[in-house]
Amino acid sequence: MKIKGDFRCHLFALVLIFVGFQVSVHGRLLSVSKPDPDDAAATARWLVSQNNWGVLNTISSDLGGAPFGNVVSFSDGLPDEGHGIPYFYLTTLDPTARNALSDQRSSLTISEYPIGTCGKKDPENPSCAKITLTGKLKLVDEKSKEADFARNALFSKHPEMKGWPKGHNFQFFTLDIEDIFLIDWFGGPKPLTVDQYLHPKTYKLAFTL
Amino acid sequence: MKIKGDFRCHLFALVLIFVGFQVSVHGRLLSVSKPDPDDAAATARWLVSQNNWGVLNTISSDLGGAPFGNVVSFSDGLPDEGHGIPYFYLTTLDPTARNALSDQRSSLTISEYPIGTCGKKDPENPSCAKITLTGKLKLVDEKSKEADFARNALFSKHPEMKGWPKGHNFQFFTLDIEDIFLIDWFGGPKPLTVDQYLHPKTYKLAFTL
Structure with missing residues (x-):
């Protein structure tokens, strides 16, 4: 009985190791590999999915309409299941x-640099990718399904948000994207429509691996 | 003699350790140690001096006046000799x-997060410091002393800039700061005037140690 017990235990441990290895390998493939810079849509989606903070820019009502950038945390979905928004x-x-509540015009700017994949390149080197999503910053109806999605997306990537003070009345906002400015290589911004960004052919494939 | 030799050797080792400790402590004080969050001016200057990239926001002439953030490299002086501008x-x-050449209104937003001193805090946690300098983005006269300062400041922190294509006609710009938004702890933005930022009492002391 003891031998059978030990055998079961070892088999169980081997299965656990095997499963763990698969998960970690899949996690790495999906989460770290940078797409080919020629694939603008995949690169843009990777940048937004892999980063969890950026600078959110609005028109300042306090400072005479100046463009005002603010460091924010964001999420476009569960880890490794980003939807791009x-x-x-x-x-x-x-x-x-x-x-945003008085003027919805906004942009979100994200750099590849803090992901750690730019090596020794300067943060402004064009091959260290950067993206600016421009559009309208909108409040999400807190009773909508979209709010449920936003909550799961944000709280999974930013666990401490769950404990942020209730009295501060945090609310979910989203960026309704109208324009995409992506630099991921030499030669100027990559042409990329919002539709191409939201429905990237190759990046979708990567998620089904 | 052997005892004396050993003693000398130990004394020498002790001196080396002491000197090394001083250098490393001073090095850490000047370049890495984060000032007390209560000291808004020192914290702000530390953030700007220690980081070498941020998001520079302008009013987009292409996108209907939307606030447009862009990842840029910057420098406020030689390494560990930042002047705040x-x-x-x-x-x-x-x-x-x-x-900027058609509307100078601008802001530069910098996060403590990529410096690596926020530990496991979320990037939006108020104790992970962030700063937004708002003002006017101005071209620097390339034949001025200010251009010499800008060149040394930028090329020392961003060596690859020296080799950027001449044909692209890179020029030096600076931000004429008019307002400072600093969050470095709980309880909202820290009051900080431009004058206090440019002449920080404690931070200046740190540089003369």
């Missing part, structure tokens, strides 16, 4: 949410 | 410089 958890105690 | 090396092939 960024969500934010903001409070009107902060100027960014207040600005 | 950021300089940039921009080309009008990129929208940011074009925007």
Whole structure:
């Protein structure tokens, strides 16, 4: 009986190791590999999915209409299941949410640099990718299905958000993307429509591996 | 003699350790140690001096006046000799410089997160510091002393800039700071005037140690 027990135990451990290995290998493939820079849509989606913070820019009502950037956390879905549309958890105690409620014009700027895949390149080197999604920053109806999606997307990537003070009245916001500015190589911005970004052929394939 | 030799050897080792400790402590104080969050001016200057990239926001002339953030490299002086005023090396092939030449309103947003001193905090956690310098983005006269300062400041922190294509006509720009938005702890933005930022009492002391 003891031998059978030990055998079961070892078999169980081997299965666990095997499963763990598969998960980690799949996780790495999906989450770290940078797409080919020629594939603008895949690169853009990878950048947005792999980063979890950026600078959210609004028109400042306090500062004479100046463009006002603010460091924010964001998420476009569960880890390694990004959908490309960024969500934010903001409070009107902060100027960014207040600005957006009076003028929705906004952009979100993300750099590849903090992901750690730019090596020794300068952060402004064109092959260290950067993206700016420009559009309208909109409040998400807190009783909608979209709010459920936003909550799962944000709280899975930013666990401490669950404990942020209730009294600060944090609310979900999203960026309705209208224009994409992507630099991921030499030669200027890559042409990329919002539709191409939201429905990337190769990146979708990567998720089904 | 052997005892004396051993003693000398130990004394020498002790001196080496002591000197090494001083150097490393001073090095850490000047370049890595984050100031006390209560000291807004020192924290702000530390953030700007220690980081070498941020998001530079302008009013987009291409996108209906939307706030447009762009990842840029910057420098406020030689490494560990920051003066607080950021300089940039921009080309009008990129929208940011074009925007600034038609509307100077601008802001530079910098996060503590990529410096690596936020630990496991979320990038939006108020104790992971962030700063937005708002003002006017201005071209620096290339024949001025300020251009010499900008060149040394930028090329020392961003060596690859020296080799950027001459044909792209990169020029030095600076931000004439008018307002400072600093979050480095709980309780909202820290009051900080431009004068306090440019003449920080404690941070200046740190540099003379």
